[in-house]
Amino acid sequence: MTGPDGARRQGPLSVMWPQRFEAGHPSRSFPAYRGQRNFTGWYWSATCRGHVAYESWLERDHLMRFDFDREMIAMAAQPFALAWDDSVKGHLEHTPDFFVRRSDGTGLVVDVRPDDRISERDAAKFAGTRDACELVGWRYERVGALEPVFAANLHWLAGFRHARVMREETAAALREVFVSGAGLLHGARAVGDPVLVLPVLYHLLWCQQLAVDLQAAVLSPSAWVSQGRIGREGDGDADASAAAVGG
Incomplete structure (x- = not known):
């Protein structure tokens, strides 16, 4: 090495x-x-x-x-x-x-x-x-290859992985909106202008502070979003792990 x-x-x-x-x-x-x-x-x-x-x-x-x-x-x-x-x-x-x-x-x-x-x-x-x-x-x-739907969703969320898109005020409101589950776009609109809210929502999905089924279908406005779990101490991420699909 x-x-x-x-x-x-x-x-x-x-x-x-x-x-x-x-x-x-x-x-x-x-x-x-x-x-x-x-x-x-x-x-x-x-x-x-x-x-x-x-x-x-x-x-x-x-x-x-x-x-x-x-x-x-x-x-x-x-x-x-x-x-x-x-x-x-x-x-x-x-x-x-x-x-x-x-x-x-x-x-x-x-x-x-x-x-x-x-x-x-x-x-x-x-x-x-x-x-x-x-x-x-x-x-x-x-x-080998990832399952196509999971790969497509992962590619999309990875675009929001950097913490620069995070706005804590918006994130707190999103966590509250989705505490009992809601449609992705419906919940975003309940917080504010989707143009400003959606990047934060996607970042929370990447961090798994909010959860969505990435295996069932490509992410859409009607995708059901629910509360995730807070993960490793100090990073604010969730501890639910992605399913490994391939070879």
Whole structure:
């Protein structure tokens, strides 16, 4: 791994696992070249208050999912490289796509790859990574595409993730309006001009201080909004986590 200070560190995972992988730098570069078919970039995470790199739009979607999930408190791309000898495939090396720190202190290691793009060698790498994670008490996920409705709603709410759209007076009024549940636009109009109120409402939905079913249908003026739950101390967010749908 490459630590926060830029220094390279290596050793058995059983020794290295206490490292703060979520604070490190990517363990390898993100190539960009003419004719490249995947889209690389940087996602600004409201959770991390900084940018996290991605190598495809699918990876970006999962960064949004982590950012939305109140159980996730930090994340990093390409956190470390693993190397081991497999009895069938021989020597294998693999760099997982993401490391995510959960609120209980445990780690989550994630590879993003659709089912139809996994070779036998890839499958062996993912299986070996899962085994390594289990040895140190981390969870491991290999995920594919998000469910389309959930992804569409997540993309929309992510546009309001930054605290700059927050107006506490308006937020307090919205929490009161939706305490027993109401239609999205009806509740917004009860507070004031929707042009001014809706950005705050969407921010509260992102923070999950207010709740809406993101799986059932694309957000609409009639979507039913109810009171959410306040989450991690100090951030004013809710602790309900987004459902992970994929690969």
